[in-house]
Amino acid sequence: MMQMVSSTEEKIKEAARKVFLEKGFTGATTRDISKEAGLNCALMNYYFRSKEKLFAFVFEEMLQLFFQGMITVLNKPISLKEKIIELIEHDFQTFKQNPSLCIFILNELHRDPDQLINLIQTAKTQAALLFEQQLNEAIRQGIVRPVKMQHVLSLLLSNTQFIFLGKAITMSTWQMDEEAFNTYADDHKRFITEMIINFLFIAEPMPESISDIELQQVN
Structure with a gap:
């Protein structure tokens, strides 16, 4: 039973x-x-x-799927550069596996911002302070250009989310099937990783995993 x-x-x-x-x-x-x-x-x-009770379950589950993965990366004992690269990878994989999640989060942010803000505040207290300290130390050492943590996280989120927000338009405009879009998304991930790392870090080469050699392979 x-x-x-x-x-x-x-x-x-x-x-x-x-x-x-x-x-x-x-x-x-x-x-x-x-x-x-x-x-x-x-x-x-x-x-x-009720629909409200069922939605509350789904809403919390979907946001936990995104934010808990992000918190796990933020808490890892790895370098700032590795952490940023892993955050980009996490965001891409999450939205790739759940392409409707971007629109879902944005819609509910407009409909009921307090619920999402409360969850973000919880995530912030758990992990963001550690990331901010790591970022500020890298700035102090002259490794990273002076930039606020909020700008770094906004750079990561906006660049990873948009490609999935516009998935239907991209596939229709460029006549892509699902396989072609996934290849396009993987290429885009490499490009934005290079751009963000090169922007933030002062005169440091890219890690080998996303080096110029690999980027040239998609050209």
Whole structure:
């Protein structure tokens, strides 16, 4: 019996993830979710009572997926350059595997900013101070140009998010299939990694993994 309950709950959660990521809170209905799950509305309401309760679960899960991975990277005992490269990699992989996540976060930021801001504040207290100290020390040593942590994180997020926000337009305009877009995204990741590292770090060569030799291979 418990296994059946768990299976039904997971089916509802999976359907809710798909529908909310595609339509957001405002656009989604309980009927949409129940149809996606292959269940009737009464059964779905029995398990989760309301659309709000189900959305709260999906919203927190999706944001945790993004922010917890970022926090893990920020807390790693690695160099600042390695950390920035890993942050770019984390963002790209997260959005590549969940392409609707960008739009979902932006939509909910406009609809209910307080909920997202509270989660960001929690993440900030856990890891951002360590990253800021590491950045400021690199600036003091003359390794990195003077720049605030907020600008660094904005550079990373904006450059990684936009390619996935515009995925449908890019694929249509340049007649790409999914495989071609993934190749394009991987190339773009290398380009922005080089640009950000070269901008931040003063007269230091790129790591071998993203060197000029590798970049030339896509030209």
